[in-house]
Amino acid sequence: MQIRYAATAAEPAEHWGRFSIDLDGVDAPSLDLVLPSWVPGSYHILNYVRGVRDVRARSVPSGTPLAVERVAGTRWRVPTAGHASVRVEYRVYGHGLVTEGFDLTPEHLFLNAALCLLYVDGHQDEPVELALGVPPDWQVVTELPETGPGSRRYRAASYDELVDNPVDAGRPLVLTVHPRGIPHRIAICGEGGNYEARRIEADLVKIVDATIELVGESPLHRYTFFYHLSDVPDGGLEHADSNSCVVSRTVFRPEESYRRFLDLTAHEYFHLYNVKRIRPKALLRFDYTGEQYTRLLWWMEGATDYFADLILRRAALLTPAQFLDATAAKMKQYLELPGHRKLSLEEASFTAWVDHYQPYEETPNESISYYVKGSLVSTCLDLEIRHRSENRASLETVLRTLWTEYGKVGRGIEEGELPAIARRSTGLDVEPFFERYVAGTEEIDLDAFARYAGLTFGARPKPKDDDSEPAGWLGILVEDRGGLARVRTSFAGGPGRAGGLTAGDEIVAINGVRVPFANLEKALRGLAPGSPIELAVFRRGYLRRLEVTAGTPPPEKYVFRPVADADARARAVYSGWVGAPWEPPAADGPG
Numbered sequence: 074m075q076i077r078y079a080a081t082a083a084e085p086a087e088h089w090g091r092f093s094i095d096l097d098g099v100d101a102p103s104l105d106l107v108l109p110s111w112v113p114g115s116y117h118i119l120n121y122v123r124g125v126r127d128v129r130a131r132s133v134p135s136g137t138p139l140a141v142e143r144v145a146g147t148r149w150r151v152p153t154a155g156h157a158s159v160r161v162e163y164r165v166y167g168h169g170l171v172t173e174g175f176d177l178t179p180e181h182l183f184l185n186a187a188l189c190l191l192y193v194d195g196h197q198d199e200p201v202e203l204a205l206g207v208p209p210d211w212q213v214v215t216e217l218p219e220t221g222p223g224s225r226r227y228r229a230a231s232y233d234e235l236v237d238n239p240v241d242a243g244r245p246l247v248l249t250v251h252p253r254g255i256p257h258r259i260a261i262c263g264e265g266g267n268y269e270a271r272r273i274e275a276d277l278v279k280i281v282d283a284t285i286e287l288v289g290e291s292p293l294h295r296y297t298f299f300y301h302l303s304d305v306p307d308g309g310l311e312h313a314d315s316n317s318c319v320v321s322r323t324v325f326r327p328e329e330s331y332r333r334f335l336d337l338t339a340h341e342y343f344h345l346y347n348v349k350r351i352r353p354k355a356l357l358r359f360d361y362t363g364e365q366y367t368r369l370l371w372w373m374e375g376a377t378d379y380f381a382d383l384i385l386r387r388a389a390l391l392t393p394a395q396f397l398d399a400t401a402a403k404m405k406q407y408l409e410l411p412g413h414r415k416l417s418l419e420e421a422s423f424t425a426w427v428d429h430y431q432p433y434e435e436t437p438n439e440s441i442s443y444y445v446k447g448s449l450v451s452t453c454l455d456l457e458i459r460h461r462s463e464n465r466a467s468l469e470t471v472l473r474t475l476w477t478e479y480g481k482v483g484r485g486i487e488e489g490e491l492p493a494i495a496r497r498s499t500g501l502d503v504e505p506f507f508e509r510y511v512a513g514t515e516e517i518d519l520d521a522f523a524r525y526a527g528l529t530f531g532a533r534p535k536p537k538d539d540d541s542e543p544a545g546w547l548g549i550l551v552e553d554r555g556g557l558a559r560v561r562t563s564f565a566g567g568p569g570r571a572g573g574l575t576a577g578d579e580i581v582a583i584n585g586v587r588v589p590f591a592n593l594e595k596a597l598r599g600l601a602p603g604s605p606i607e608l609a610v611f612r613r614g615y616l617r618r619l620e621v622t623a624g625t626p627p628p629e630k631y632v633f634r635p636v637a638d639a640d641a642r643a644r645a646v647y648s649g650w651v652g653a654p655w656e657p658p659a660a661d662g663p664g
Contacts, residue, residue: 074096074097074098074099074100074193074196074199075095075096075097075098076094076095076096076193076196076199076200076201076202077094077095077097077201077202077203077204078092078093078094078190078201078202078203078204078235079092079093079094079095079203079204079205079206080092080184080189080190080203080204080205080206080240081205081206081207082177082182082206082207082208082242083164083206085177085178085179085182086178086179088166088167088168088176088177088178089164089165089166089167089177090164090165090167090175090177090182090189091162091163091164092162092163092164092165092189092190092191093160093161093162093163094106094160094161094162094190094191094193095133095158095159095160096158096159096160096161096193097133097157097158098157098158099153099156099157099158099159100157101153102152102153102155103150103151103152103153104150104151104153104159104193104194105144105148105149105150105151105193105194105195106128106148106149106150106151106161106191106192106193106194107147107148107149107191107192107194107361107362108121108122108125108147108187108188108189108191108192109121109147109187109188109192109236109361109362110122110147110361110362110363111187111361111364112173112185112187112188112236112310113236113237113356113359114173114310114311114312114344114348115172115173115310115430116364116370116425116426116429116430117425117426117429117430117431118363118364118426119173121147121175121187121188122146122147124165124166124167124175124188124189125163125164125165125189125191126163126164126165126166127162127163127164128141128143128149128161128162128163129141129161129162129163130151130159130160130161130162131159131160132153132154132156132158132159132160133156133158133159133160134158135156137154137156139151139152139153139154139156139159140152141161147362148194149191161191163191165188165189167184167188167189170183170301170303170305170307170319171307171319172307172308172309172310172317172318172319173185173187173188173310173317174188174319175188175189180243180244181241181242181243181244181262181263182205182207182211182240182241182242182243183239183240183241183242183262183299183301183317184239184240184241184242185236185239185310185317186203186232186235186236186238186239187236187361190203190232190235192232192361196232197231197232197233198231198232198233199231199232200228200229200230200231201228201229201231201232201235202220202226202227202228202229203217203226203227203228203229203235203240204225204226204227205225205226205227205240205242206225207225207242210244211242211243211244212242212243212244212245212247213225213240213241213242214240214241214242214245214247214258214260214297214299215227215238215239215240215241215297215315216238216295216296216297216312216314216315217229217234217235217238217240227240233359237312237313237314237349238312238314238315239299239312239315239317241260241262241299241317243262245260245261245262246260246261246270247259247260247261248261248270248273248274250274250277250278250281252277252278252281252282252285253281253282253285253291255281255291255293255294255295255296256295256296257277257278257281257295257296257297257298258295258296258297258298259273259274259277259297259298259300260297260298260299260300261273261300261302262299262300262301262302263301263302263303263322264302264322265302265322265323266302266322266323266325267322267323267325267326268325269325273325276335276388276390277298277338279388279389279390280335280338280339280342280384280385280388280390281296281342282388283384283385283387283388284339284342284343284346284384286387287380287383287384287387287469287472288346288472288473288476289473289476290476292345292350292481293314293345295314296314296315296342296345297314297315298315298316298318298338298342299315299316299317299318300318300320301317301318301319301320302320302321302322303319303320303321303322304321304322305319305321306319306320306321306324307319308337309337309338309340309341310341311341311344311345311348311349312345312349313345313349313350314345316341316342316344316345318337318338318341320334320337332385332390332391332395335385335390336381336382336385336399339381339382339384339385339388340377340378340381342384343377343380343381343384344377346472346476346480347372347373347376347377347380347472347475347480348373348374348377350476350480350481350483351475351476351479351480351486352373352480352485352486353367353369353373353485353486353488354485354486354487354488355367355369355485355488356485357483357485364426366423366426367422367423367488368419368420368422368423368488368489369422369486369488369491370421370422370423370425370443370447371418371419371421371422371443371446371447371450371511372447372451372491374443374444374447375418375443375444375445375446375447375448375449375450375451376447376448376451376468378403378444378445378447378448378451379447379448379449379451379452379455379468380451380472382396382399382400382448383396386651386652387652393651393652393653396651397528397632397633397651398632400448400449400452400519400633401530401630401631401632401633402631403445403448403449404449404517404519404530404631405627405628405630405631406445407441407445407446407449407517408627408631409627410437410438410441411437411438411564411565411566412436412437412438412439412440412441413441413446413514413516414514414516415438415439415440415441415514416439416440416441416514417511417512417513417514418443418446418447418450418510418511418512419511419512421440421441421442421443421446422443424440425443428440429442429443434561434562434576434577435562435576436562437550437562437564438562438564438565446517449517449519450510450511450517451468452519452522453506453510453517453519453522454468454495454503454506454510455467455468455469455650456522456523456525456526456646456650457503457506457522457525458470458471458495458499458501458503459525459526459646459649459650460525460642460643460646461501462499462500462501463642463645464642464645464646464649466498466499466500466501467649467650470498470499471494471495471498471499473498474494474497474498475494478494491507491511492504492506492507523633524636524643525643525646526639526643526646526647526650526651526655527635527636527639527640527643527644527646527647527655528633528634528635528636528647529633529634529635529636530631530632530633530634531631531632531634532628532630532631532632533628533629533630533631533632542601543601543602543625543626544597544598544599544600544601544602544626545597545598545599545600545601545602545604545606545623545624545626546567546568546597546602546623546624546625546626546627547567547568547569547574547597547606547621547623547624548563548564548566548567548568548569548570548624549561549562549563549564549567549569549574550562550564551580551590551593553590554579554590556589556590556591557579557580557581557589557590557611558579558580558588558589558590558593559577559578559579559580559590560574560575560576560577560578560579560580561576562576563575563576563578567624568621568622568623568624569621571621571622572606572608572619572620572621572622573619573621574608574610574619574621575612577612577613578610578611578612578617579610579611579612580593580608580609580610581609581610581611581616582608582609583596583597583600583606583607583608583609584606584607585607585609597623600623601623602623602624602625602626603622603623604622604623605620605621605622605623606620606621606622606623607619607620607621608620608621634658635655635656635657635658636658637657637658638657639655639657643655
């Protein structure tokens with residue numbers, strides 16, 4: 074059956090697009106048309122279908138109306154009445170500039186097929202075409218091949234390929250660089266932006282070069298970086314030959330903010346290997362109607378997070394100190410969430426569909442991000458392999474095996490197969506490591522692994538000239554609710570929870586003094602750890618008083634420091650890992 078889509082920017086000011094599907098060679102009594110409930114790379118069910126309206130069908134060329142029955146929330150059934158050619162038409166509302174979005178305005182169209190193009194059930198593996206009806210002065214940017222120059226008709230080998238290639242149309246700034254001789258377009262869409270185009274070009278070339286060097290080769294013939302500038306950043310979504318990022322238009326300055334932009338870029342670019350080609354067997358084929366569970370998301374996302382930092386370091390876009398600081402910041406985040414003691418990485422991966430993307434007030438106490446913990450465990454596994462192999466192998470060795478034996482040939486990773494792959498790659502038995510830190514919930518002792526590289530890890534020492542006293546701490550997360558500090562989460566084991574403070578409480582006074590949201594932090598700085606506090610809170614509209622004992626806040630920052638005298642093996646591990654010579658601690662600094 075031939076399947077041809079058409080998307081027309083019909084009412085851009087009202088954000089409505091018009092869509093049609095022409096089906097030729099129909100030989101079934103009925104057809105089911107389905108809109109996906111999720112997008113690969115974003116593991117949660119979303120209500121995309123709410124924007125779909127007025128689904129109608131008719132025969133071609135006679136124009137005989139065909140009945141359309143909605144048989145489920147995302148499924149429509151069309152009786153074909155013996156007709157070999159059928160046209161289906163409908164409208165979709167698109168006003169969401171997000172990474173997996175459909176967004177239509179008078180200036181711009183961003184189209185992810187999963188949000189607006191119904192697939193014909195049972196025919197997802199068949200070739201499709203897409204025709205775009207947009208203003209003639211708009212430029213179209215997509216990695217879908219065009220059927221003819223200037224035709225604005227595009228083809229895909231399957232519906233999966235269609236979903237995996239977003240389409241952007243408007244007036245973007247399009248730059249092109251050629252690292253390793255491979256064309257990489259940089260499409261910057263949206264007004265404003267404090268970027269320097271030449272700097273972005275240069276830095277993305279470095280990221281591509283470092284990534285290819287890390288893996289050993291590239292499967293690409295071309296690639297597109299999509300950056301949508303907005304006031305509400307949304308992160309990124311990976312595709313096999315592109316990625317789509319929604320970032321703040323002011324993300325490019327200052328330097329710390331720009332490094333976050335580069336980190337997002339490296340993360341999404343590395344996904345062209347890890348996730349898009351190296352992926353679990355459970356995700357080799359997509360079921361767009363429901364969840365597809367795997368215990369390997371920690372590797373897909375957490376290891377990608379780790380390799381993104383490593384890529385930036387190899388590209389000299391992070392100094393050795395900045396590279397280590399990025400890891401220390403993740404460890405701080407890990408340690409401050411009580412849930413890291415409760416949920417294993419495998420379970421965090423498996424429950425992502427109902428947990429990670431749908432957090433609630435108790436999530437920090439019962440769960441942990443497989444991005445954060447997965448990155449830290451990847452760091453430790455890399456150091457473990459480097460140490461035990463005397464720097465002859467690393468996590469990069471495992472990655473290259475995954476690429477050549479799985480990603481490059483389209484073979485999926487079996488659940489629980491990673492330890493065997495690592496052993497085959499490195500000659501090391503890492504099963505106990507996986508049992509402790511991946512399948513189990515053992516606390517990550519980053520200091521122990523850091524010592525393999527001639528480093529220690531811990532809270533940053535207090536400067537000698539700092540004689541300030543620590544502030545009181547309640548162990549809560551708060552949000553501004555009409556000027557009041559509303560408790561969003563009360564941490565398990567924290568002083569607030571011990572004193573009865575719970576999510577939803579609105580703090581109105583401390584020790585009889587009114588405290589608005591803006592002054593809460595200042596008020597707590599005036600209280601010493603261990604001091605009693607009387608809290609006045611509104612709980613579901615009723616005033617209550619609670620007795621709480623101020624706690625000691627967690628460290629503001631964690632750091633890596635060189636040990637006093639690292640041995641030759643540790644120095645070699647450090648050099649191979651960080652890409653710089655190990656240096657001893659400064660004579661006047663902490664040891």
